[in-house]
Amino acid sequence: MALTNSQYEQIMHTYEQHRLENEYRRRRRYADIEIKIPQIKELDNEISSLSLQQARRLLEGDESALDTLKKKIHALSQKKLALLRENGYPSDYLELHYTCPDCQDTGYIGDRKCHCFKKAVIDLLYTRSNLQEVLDRENFDTFSMEYYSNSHIDRLTGRSSREAIEIALKSCREFIDTFGTEFRNLLLYGDTGVGKTFLSHCIAKELLEQSFSVIYFTAAQLFDIFAKSTFRREEEAGADCDHIYSCDLLIIDDLGTEMSNSFTNSQLFICLNERILRKKSTLISTNLSLEDLKNIYSERVFSRITSAYTVLRLTGDDIRIQKKLMNRVQ
Incomplete structure (x- = not known):
């Protein structure tokens, strides 16, 4: 997520265009307004003349007339504002x-990047990664309940796959509705191909549209960035880590598919802990069971x-397989 010079210039060019x-x-x-309310221009000319007089008096040291x-x-x-209002215009109609x-x-408030600059960075990066196209396909509008059966019962919870997804959807909606006011994190886990990544995309799209910064990585991509920052001391990867820790929502998809070792375990703990300390939300999806999470990533991470x-x-049953079977029947 570190910006190249050309990417930075692209964002600043957008501000200039604005x-x-x-x-x-x-x-x-x-x-x-000059045509419809000609008195406005007369008043502006008079204000300009008086402002010039004010500047001259000040230069001459005559502060008494100021x-x-x-x-x-x-x-x-x-009087100018009154004329605007009398003619049905808002008071700030002639302002920039x-x-x-x-x-x-400008993109900056003092020497600090504005929230809109942060959003512009995220938008640019999502465009670069082509995730925007994914979000157009996978969102709440395209989400279907038809793949979740009432007859498929989970031995662990005793719930059907339909009941499980209904609970998950309710929690995801609450997560979105309270985002920014309540600090929450989500872990989506369970069978392969039951919509965990799809739900992650649904949440990402909703929050991006509310101007929150959302960053999505597979677990393998995330740990690759941490490795580049730690072992190769790459400046770009270091900047990426800053974005990972500070974005409003970090999505870690397919946790457990990466090559797990002591480095990935420690980096996962640092990442999750740092974001908790900063009150920044994280969403994790994984095919691992809770027991596997505990065994692979240590008691600290699990805690x-x-x-x-x-x-x-x-x-439930793998949705991708269900779709293929349905296509064959058709």
Whole structure:
């Protein structure tokens, strides 16, 4: 997720385009007002003249006249606003309307990156990774309950696969609805091919549309970044780690498919623990059982997950196989 120079320039160019477009719109509004309310231009000319006088007096050291000039300018400005309102226009009609009022379309608030810059980075990276196309296909609108049977009973919970997915969907909706106000984490585990990754994509799309920063990695991709940062000291990977720790939602998909060792175990603990400390939500999906999670990733990792995560078990027949069988029948 570290930006190359060209990617950074692409984002900053977008800000420049916003500024130019918004200034163009402001000038169009002013030109429209000049025709419909000509007194506005007269008032602006008078304000400009008084402002020039104010500057000259200040340079000449005559501070006594400044208060009077300020009052006159204020009175003219109020008259201008009154004219706008009388003619059915909002008070800020002639002002510059920013796409992001917080940073005024610069991307920065002081020397700190604005939240809109953070969102622009995530959007750019998702476009680069082609995940946006996946989210267009896999979301709540395209989610189907037809693959979850009432007759398939989970021996562990005694629930049918339909009951399990209904519980999971309710929890996922609550996770989305309270995101940003309540700190929550999710663990989706269970049988292969029952929609865990699909549900992760559903949540990602909903939160991205609410302007939260969401980053998705398979477990293998995640640990590869940690390895590059730790062993090769790659600057880009180090920046990636910062994004991993700070994004609003981190999705770790297919935990357990990576090559597990002491390094991956320790890095997983550091990642999960750091995000818990920062109150940043994490969603994990895995085909592993809870017992396998405990045995593979140590008691520390298992404790973090069971104490800080809502654990949702999904069961049923592999949906991909069901789809293939249905296609053959058709």
